[in-house]
Amino acid sequence: MDRREVVLKADRLRVWYGSFLAIKDVDFQAKVGMVTALIGPSGCGKSTLLRSFNRMNDLIPSVKIGGSVEFRGRNIYDSSVDPTELRSRIGMVFQKPNPFPKSIFDNVAFGLRVNGYTGDIYEAVERSLRQAALWEEVKDRLNKSAFALSGGQQQRLCIARALAVEPEVVLMDEPASALDPIATLAIEQLIRELSRVYTIVIVTHNMQQAARVSDETAFLMVDDDRAGYLVEHGDTQQIFTNPKDERTEAYITGRFS
Amino acid sequence: MTPRTDFHKDLTRLQDELLLLGGMVEKAVARAMDALRRRDLDASRQVVREDDIVDLKRFDLEERCIDLIATQQPMAGDLRVIITVLHVAVELERIGDYAEGIAKISLMMGNDPPLKPLIDIPRMAEQSADMLRRSLDAFVNRDIVAATTVCKDDDKIDDLYDQVYRELLTYMLEDPETIRRATYLLWVAHDLERIADRTTNIAERVIFLVTGRLADVSVSRY
Amino acid sequence: MAAPPHTFDRKARFRRAQGVVFYFLFLGAVLVGIVGLVTLLVQILLQGVPWLSWHLLTDYPSRHPEQAGLRAAIFGTVWIMGLTAVLAVPIGVGAAVYLEEYAPRNWFTRILEINISNLAGVPSIVYGLLGLGLFVQIMSLGKTVLAGAMTLTLLVLPIVILASREAVRAVPSTYREAAYALGADQWQVVKGVVLPASAPGILTGTILAMSRAIGEAAPIVVISGLVYLTFVPASPLDRFTALPLQIFNWAARPQEGFRDLAAAGIIVLLVVLLSMNAVSILLRNRYQTKSEE
Structure with a gap:
């Protein structure tokens, strides 16, 4: 595997919802400038894992965390860490495009405003929309509602919105699962391009997608108690041509019932 | 039932078909050699004719592989099976071509009196046929030890080829009259040597199939 | 088998x-x-x-039905409604936001919620009596516009709270998640996303609540008494009458003319009511198309 700097590192991470253990002792690393995919069957906790990287799980009152997640060498669950600041540095894109019921411009500007951006907001909005490969399509209608855009455009808007606050890491939770195949490919291409600048962790239930967009892939499974655990983490090319663990092989070749 | 039951049945069928092709090619080599030894021109002609069937079979297999890749997006072990079948089918078809080559040589020799009793060339044929059989067995059993042995055994064929070459050379030096007939035999030996090489390629594919590693296990001298 | x-x-x-x-x-x-x-x-x-005639709207009440008008009642109603809105909207929306966004889910908030729902069903006369005791007498506000407005505020608050909660709850949680994921804190999420997205619902609910209050006679009767006023309130601390009160007054008179006048008053009240509802529908539609086009 690539020996790049590790940006995000989970160490024996455990996540409970109330008394239910959803994630069991997961070790995970995401390296700088790489796309790391999380794959696995439904209910294996890949989304939960992703959401524990920017403390979105905090929003659910019953969640408890064990182990640690280090971002740039610092445990993000340390009491001195402000989750809102953390989330501005680790962005997130969701499963369904979820633009705010505001104009295209205000959608992108929202993160800038809440984080007290001191630069030229218009410039930052344009830059983010360009990064998300959406500028050309929307530059003449920035004041139109975001809901006027197609699903694929909305998702790119959401990506632009996340990029506007200049995060280091972008977490993507099945970002193309609600899109048609062409829009999906556009998002995948975008992810490849963004990986030059950002560290990306993407959850996907589409294995081909993981194979296409990611540099490394982590495979999670769920045990009899419905707790998710990590089976194998390796170079994407290796995972999809020659996985080491036979459970990974069974899953990605569809011999998994 | 697993989520891809139909696809996996297709994969099994694909491998069965490959072994069928393997059997056809084995038989072609054996019959070409037999016809050569017995100077049976009809049998040789039949080998030449039947090579067309081998070629068709190969294209059929290739098409199925492409189909499965395009429609099923195979991954991991499944992907390696298809890639292996694709390669092995080509190797087998080439081996079939060598068998056809041997049959054509024996037609060219026609009713010429034999230069000498054949000793080393049938041994080469026997050994490379054995290698072919073992490489296909290794494919069926996913046996990398057997596959590695096949690759190693190529050296023996190379040695035999050396020996045949030197011997035929002495004939030609002693009596230029024998050059034509000796050259024919040399071609046969060369075809057999190539068959063994192709067989090692098959064995190497078996190693890839099992381990995912692409490597030359042994490099032929020719 | x-x-x-x-x-x-x-x-x-x-x-x-x-x-x-x-x-x-x-x-x-x-x-x-x-x-x-x-x-x-x-x-x-x-x-x-x-x-129905113009003078019905511009004249003060009179002992002669032909000369009697609704001027004092209309102005009184406008005053009362205006003040009620000013008081009820911030408190109601604030309570709704607290309950939906901030309050922990425990037995205390659940009791609060149940009580609010029950309060919405309490007869308006009870609020009138409460207003009389609390505002008119204990707080010595007198039978003033302010006391009336505060009483009506109590009356509509549960409705405003319930409607606003519905509106706040209807804001998809994905908006909140998106805002939190950008590093917004709770107040920024509420202010920047939840309130704008729920504004049409809150507005509709509030206007519907107000249109309930505008027709209420019982609490106004209790607070203000069956007054006969020939002036328009100039401040919240003046006495007042209101449309339903005036209608009630007229309907209770024995003369035939006043009964018909009461019917005319009812028509005026209905027109005001329907206009308020129309405005609420218009506003809602405008917001909706704005956010979905």
Whole structure:
């Protein structure tokens, strides 16, 4: 595997919802400038894992965390860490495009405003929309509602919105699962391009997608108690041509019932 | 039932078909050699004719592989099976071509009196046929030890080829009259040597199939 | 094992007959309401329309039905409604946001919620008595516009809170998640996403609550008494009358003319009510198209 700097590192991470253990002792690393995919069957906790990287799980009152997640060498669950600041540095894109019921411009500007951006907001909005490969399509209608855009455009808007606050890491939770195949490919291409600048962790239930967009892939499974655990983490090319663990092989070749 | 039951049945069928092709090619080599030894021109002609069937079979297999890749997006072990079948089918078809080559040589020799009793060339044929059989067995059993042995055994064929070459050379030096007939035999030996090489390629594919590693296990001298 | 014998009644004649019967039952239920309402309206229109005139709106009440007007009542109603809105909206929306966004889910908030729902069903006369005791007497505000508005505020608050909570709850959680994921804190999420997205719902709910308050006579009677005013309130601490009060007043008089006048008053009240509802629908539609086009 690539020996790049590790940006995000989970160490024996455990996540409970109330008394239910959803994630069991997961070790995970995401390296700088790489796309790391999380794959696995439904209910294996890949989304939960992703959401524990920017403390979105905090929003659910019953969640408890064990182990640690280090971002740039610092445990993000340390009491001195402000989750809102953390989330501005680790962005997130969701499963369904979820633009705010505001104009295209205000959608992108929202993160800038809440984080007290001191630069030229218009410039930052344009830059983010360009990064998300959406500028050309929307530059003449920035004041139109975001809901006027197609699903694929909305998702790119959401990506632009996340990029506007200049995060280091972008977490993507099945970002193309609600899109048609062409829009999906556009998002995948975008992810490849963004990986030059950002560290990306993407959850996907589409294995081909993981194979296409990611540099490394982590495979999670769920045990009899419905707790998710990590089976194998390796170079994407290796995972999809020659996985080491036979459970990974069974899953990605569809011999998994 | 697993989520891809139909696809996996297709994969099994694909491998069965490959072994069928393997059997056809084995038989072609054996019959070409037999016809050569017995100077049976009809049998040789039949080998030449039947090579067309081998070629068709190969294209059929290739098409199925492409189909499965395009429609099923195979991954991991499944992907390696298809890639292996694709390669092995080509190797087998080439081996079939060598068998056809041997049959054509024996037609060219026609009713010429034999230069000498054949000793080393049938041994080469026997050994490379054995290698072919073992490489296909290794494919069926996913046996990398057997596959590695096949690759190693190529050296023996190379040695035999050396020996045949030197011997035929002495004939030609002693009596230029024998050059034509000796050259024919040399071609046969060369075809057999190539068959063994192709067989090692098959064995190497078996190693890839099992381990995912692409490597030359042994490099032929020719 | 052989499957047990079975048949289908695929034509399902009984099923279809049942459908027809229920269709007419439900249609009948709707008609009862509509027929009642139409009868009422027709009667009032027949009685009141001849009495509608400009001076009805601009004149003070009088002992002679031909000269009596609604001026004091209209201004009183505008004052009361304005103040009620100013008081009820911030408190109601604030309470709704607290309950939906901030309050922990425990037995205390659950009791709060149940009580608010119950309060919405309390008869308005009870609020009137509460206002009389609390605002008029204990707080010595007197029978003033302010006391009336505060009483009506109590009356509409539960409705405003319930409607606002519905509106706040209807904001998809994905908006909140998106905002949190950008590093917004809770207040920024509420201010920047939740309130703008729920504004149409809150507005509609509030206007509907206000249109309930505007027709309430009982609490106003208790607070203000059956006054006969010939002036318009100039400050929240003046005395007042209101449309339903004036209508009640007129309807209670023995003279035939006043009864018809009361019907005319009811028409005025209905027009105001319908306009308020229309405004709420317009506002909602405008916000919705704005956020979805």
